[in-house]
Amino acid sequence: MRRTTRVAAAGLGVTSLLALSACGGDDNGGGGGDADADAWILTGGGWPAIQEDFDRWNEANEDAQIDTEAIENDSYKGQIRTAVGSGEAPTLIMSWTGGALLEYAEEERIVDLSEHTGELESRVFDSVWQNGQVDDSTYAVPLNDVQPVVMYYNQSVFDEAGVEIPETWEDVEAAIDTFNENDVAPFSLAGGSVWPALMWLQYLTDRHGGEEVFQAVVEGEEGAWDNESILFALETMQDLGENGGFIDTYNSVTADQNEDAQLLADGQAAMLLQGSWVYSTIHQDFPEFAESGDFGFTSFPTLEDGAGDPSNIVGNPANFWSVSADASEEEQQIAFDYISENLYNEETVTSMLEAGSLPPLSDIEDQIAETDDADFLEFSSGLVGEANHFQLSWDQAVAPEVAQPLTDNLSQILRGDMAPEQFVEAMNSL
């Protein structure tokens, strides 16, 4: 799930269409002669807080400066890969872990951080920390907030239809019928953007078969997509699409301009499965709904006879830092110090919490309780802390060249142009 809140801006980064020629990468990469380390961060979201953190570090450490550059999300993904590939990467390499991190590690473009993480490992939730591990060594450490996918709901819609918030899949099925009788869409879904539908596929697969199902795909097991749980998930999604589970226009709804959240806020849909960032989106864009007392959130329903652990969650564990193997020793040392001494320092944690985002730390309960968004942050912190497994978004977890076909095929599933069997066959053949 690319957290592209604005695919739009991507267009900007992308107009340099024949950018094949840009293979040299940006020139302020780490290979240069100066002693300053550098880092690329993103624009928007919670990134200004990270920028401020770097500013404070640079003020306090005259001789260990870290230069930063902020890049737009989609543009970053292309640029970082080119930079890493050409040995021009910044000292600190940001990733979403998953397939890209695995490739960096296999190509030995990043260094083992196991000895350089200070006390971080004991502070970070285990379900998040795991994502930075490659072959039992730490190659990446989380740097910002954790973003689990949760179920949002509009209480007034539930009250009008006389339905309780569903806890099990059986409840969901009953609720769908009642909502349809009341001419309200049970679920809002930005199917036009496709990636929000991936959240459904992930949760349904996990509830049905547990985290091992997708783990087999990641590990490249032969024919791993052809699994009864994945088939179940795809069938269920098509059923939701055809039989009034998802809002009838779901293929036209996009997440770029938060239309999916708007449908929930308007009461046109009762529930919305989306990332934790939508909490602040709703507060910003639909403050009336956010403060009406009708805005609620809960975890994905359990599946009665599913084999998956109901505490499992999916989403983006966080963005992670790795350290470039192409950087000089001096630059690497600055990066190690920054990671072990400075990551999730008190000031930065406070500013994250004030912005409504949740650092994946186990030792900040008291601080969370004091924030304005304590309800939501405590809820998400509980989800993440108790999760047996935190499934990274599939499009990040798989190898980068598999992510696009995954999106294309899922789009066909949503449109009913492809049967679940064809989907698994197509994915297996990659």
Add this chain to the structure above:
Amino acid sequence: MGHKGPSFLMALPAVLFFGIFALIPLFGVVVISFMEWNVLGSPTWVGLSNWQAVLFDRPFTWTALGLTITFVIGSYLFQAPVALLLGVFMAGQQRYRALLAVLYFLPLLFSSVAVGLTFQSLFSPNYGLSAALPFDWLPNDWLANSDLVMWVMIFVVGWCFVPFHGLLYQAGVRQIPQSMYEAATIDGAGRVRQFFSITIPQLRYTIITSSTLMLVGSLTYFDLIFVLTGGQPANAVRILPLDMYVTGFSSYNLGYASVIAVILVAIGLTLSLALNIISGSSKMESDKAGA
């Protein structure tokens, strides 16, 4: 005649610019088209296998080419007449013409991302125009229906580019000597007759320029389609330029993407050369009265 053109030195900046920003990258793309490269590792030489794969083992290449042709022809058929009529209108002396001309010109000034987002909102079946206007045919999955989305794209892209071509035609029409129209009026030719017998023939070279720009421009068009659809639904508008981007920068298959790029360059060059030859504009000469 012994006439010597400007010295090569004067052309040097342009030649250097063209060389560095067009020829060298183009050469690079041709080289990469013979390599397997996922951006991260080092490129390895694979000979013709990318070409073999893209042209023969990947049916989508041909689908994308078909979509591209539909898009190019559709765009031309939509943009050319509208731009011509608009240009002729803007060159006239009607009331409020200047004001209207400014309004028509506006789309050209908007960034394609802004245009894309605006149209995305307008086309939304839940909140867009269809919610605001009481027409039964309006609520439609304009961007999500794979049978419709191509025509929607042709319309939106046309909306953006018609003003530019309108401007070309406006300038062209203004160059036509008024005396020709006066003579035609004396001969008893009406407005329509004047349009077809004077305006169009006189605009011949403008039409050629504008057509070349439209055809080659839509052949390599990317921005709005990417912003509005990303190539979805069902890849119904994944024309070659978008296909190249997705293959190269989402799937990180630079080899395939370069093959597609080279194909695009070849088609583009052929197209503009062909247009030049057909129109005989290589021996382009002034046919203005008195020249």
